[in-house]
Amino acid sequence: MRKLAGDVRIPAKSTVHAVLDRHGLVKRARKRRRCKAVGTPLSNAVQPNSLWCTDFKGEFKLGDGRYYYPLTVTDQASRYLLLCEALESTREQPVIEAFVRLFKERGLPVAIRSDNGLPFASPNGLYNLSKLSVWWLRLGIAIERIKPGHPQQNGRHERMHLTLKRETTRPPGVNALQQQARFDTFLSEFNEERPHEALAMRMPAELYTPSSTPYDGLPELDYPFHDRDVLVTACGRICMHRKKINISTVMAGQRLGIKEVEEGVWLVSFMHYDLGYIDLEQRTLQTIDNPFGTRLSPMS
Numbered sequence: 001m002r003k004l005a006g007d008v009r010i011p012a013k014s015t016v017h018a019v020l021d022r023h024g025l026v027k028r029a030r031k032r033r034r035c036k037a038v039g040t041p042l043s044n045a046v047q048p049n050s051l052w053c054t055d056f057k058g059e060f061k062l063g064d065g066r067y068y069y070p071l072t073v074t075d076q077a078s079r080y081l082l083l084c085e086a087l088e089s090t091r092e093q094p095v096i097e098a099f100v101r102l103f104k105e106r107g108l109p110v111a112i113r114s115d116n117g118l119p120f121a122s123p124n125g126l127y128n129l130s131k132l133s134v135w136w137l138r139l140g141i142a143i144e145r146i147k148p149g150h151p152q153q154n155g156r157h158e159r160m161h162l163t164l165k166r167e168t169t170r171p172p173g174v175n176a177l178q179q180q181a182r183f184d185t186f187l188s189e190f191n192e193e194r195p196h197e198a199l200a201m202r203m204p205a206e207l208y209t210p211s212s213t214p215y216d217g218l219p220e221l222d223y224p225f226h227d228r229d230v231l232v233t234a235c236g237r238i239c240m241h242r243k244k245i246n247i248s249t250v251m252a253g254q255r256l257g258i259k260e261v262e263e264g265v266w267l268v269s270f271m272h273y274d275l276g277y278i279d280l281e282q283r284t285l286q287t288i289d290n291p292f293g294t295r296l297s298p299m300s
Helices: 013-022 092-106 131-138 151-168 176-192
Strands: 052-056 067-075 081-087 111-114 142-145 228-231 237-240 243-246 255-262 265-270 273-279 284-287
Touching: 052 151, 067 092, 067 151, 067 176, 081 092, 081 176, 092 131, 131 142, 151 176, 228 237, 237 255, 243 284, 255 273
Parallel strands: 052 111, 111 142
Antiparallel strands: 052 067, 067 081, 228 255, 237 243, 255 265, 265 273, 273 284
């Protein structure tokens, strides 16, 4: 190869790319599909703890001028009100702590149904997952989401919210302690003193029993059928062959399984869910159909 004489200016990388692109010589990376919230298939729970429903009952201002957000959880089959706790925000960590206390007291459900809002889901997360829903999955709990704009799909829970608002927040308590005392009283009355027509005039406490699945913390992740496992960094990436590939910040701290399915192409899995494929040349995760729809069937 002859050496070029004189002052030769090497064009910028972007210029080379533009020239090659104009002549159709650039292989374009597929754009990552953004998962629009569409809801999941919904189960018909007939036994206690086969499905819990959760939501925030909006926000309301207490007498001391501070805003609070009631986090509520009900058992769908028995209509038992499991939790009604006034939180200072809808941030994920206080919600996770509230669920830890609930799981220790009542055990784990088979599935949890919510809407598509934070902190239950994330519009920017992989498959609309949030750190809260990833934590539920790690515990073996399936996630169900209603369709956006269809609160009737969580109708039993919404009807309870109407009664809760009418009887505990009008007027609101002077402070958080007084308001929580009202919620505690309502929870006891709702479960133990109010017959429900849909329950053949029985009280929820007559039908509900704690789950037989105890909460023992997060189980270890194991991928015996994958080539190896990798840890997602705090910034939502994994490192493969000295290349950094973006996964999702909601997966930060989680261990994923990877398996080479063809040269340079790797299948990425979380637990028993396949997330998509990594092309090392493109350094991107190509997602597939949402794997996190419910796997429940009506229980008998």
